[in-house]
Amino acid sequence: MKDTTPQPKRVLVTGVSKRQDNFDYTMIELGELAKANNLNVVGEVRQNVDQANHATYFGKGKVQEIKEQAIADDVDIILINDELSPSQIRNLEKELGISILDRTQLILEIFANRAQTKEAQLQVAIAEAKYQLPRLHPSDNKLDQQNGGGGGTNRGTGETQLELDRRLIDKRITKLKGELAKIDQQQATQRQQRDKNPVPVVALVGYTNAGKSTTMNRILQRLSPDTPEKQVFEKNMLFATLDTSVREITLPNQQKFLLSDTVGFVSKLPHHLVQAFKATLAEAAGADLLIHVVDYSDPNYLNMMQTTQETLESLGIKDIPMIEAYNKADLKPDTRYPEIDGTQLVFSARDEVSIDALIDLIDKQLFGQYPIIDFLIPYTEGQAVTYLSDHVNILEQSYEEDGTHIKAQINPDLLGPVQKYTMTTD
Incomplete structure (x- = not known):
């Protein structure tokens, strides 16, 4: 029987270096983004020049090289490692006769395919519309095409x-923003209600696929083994999840905190998307403690850390205490773990001893400064003993x-x- 399963589109990854220190890393990442969107990377072409061509992004000779390789490899899409101008896309498609997909549009497609909640779907739709707006062209509309190519009447139409x-x-x-504003207001109200309850908030932040969701799930398994329904989605894939998840955690010593898993970052994250996801990252902005989860096994982890830090600062998230959690140590040869140095932890989210070390570090960072107080409670006031036992x-x-x-x-607020x-x- 003939296999009718649709085959992934074949893509050629391309880019211009433009003196970028992390160019090699962004090209590797672009290939991973393509795979995350179910695209089949069949080759790569680079151009080492100081700046991109204004009209076609690549120089004339490189455009011809790309065309020849695309034909030889039976390529469906040319993937570009930058956001192109509308004219660059049109000129390249005219020269190559192949569809062009720039980095921004690829990320938007991934986000559109992965968004699960109404909030995430609205945020992505707004970002897509803002991306589309400057890329409208008279030749793209049916009325213009129907009237033909030439005179002033057709051009005016x-x-x-x-x-x-x-x-x-x-x-x-405008309509999408209005719908999103209603959801944002509801979530802001929920955060205000939580703020009245003196339970600190811990937010997991970091690069996409660094292991934030895995870390959250392993903490839940250690501290709430009887509640598997609290688990969040995890997968070894860029942008496996886009939605913020919040869970209440109770430590063995009865201290409580809220743990949130936020959307991951990536280099060259589209500006519109960063702005759209400000609301999603509000949990991180209002956190008492950030846990910056890093894929320590990736040779580009320093670049990833810098991208995360720059993105957080661009969103106004700064001056919040942070634990640097270097994850996936089990995949990095000759690495001892867990190892703690101040607020830095080398660990593996799949190792129970490592998770216990992270939990202890969170405990110290959140509650270590709480005062120690002596209480004398009459035997007739049993409810006070129960209150202390619970809180x-x-x-x-x-x-x-x-x-x-x-x-x-004890937390003074309690x-x-x-x-x-x-x-x-005395």
């Missing part, structure tokens, strides 16, 4: 249709003639209901 198309996209962007880290507990003595490390039972020292 085309321009009228072009303006109509632009207005339609502007209206669509604080009890270090010592004894039963004396005058009541229950408890030494506990002291109110048991303030009157604190023991004073």
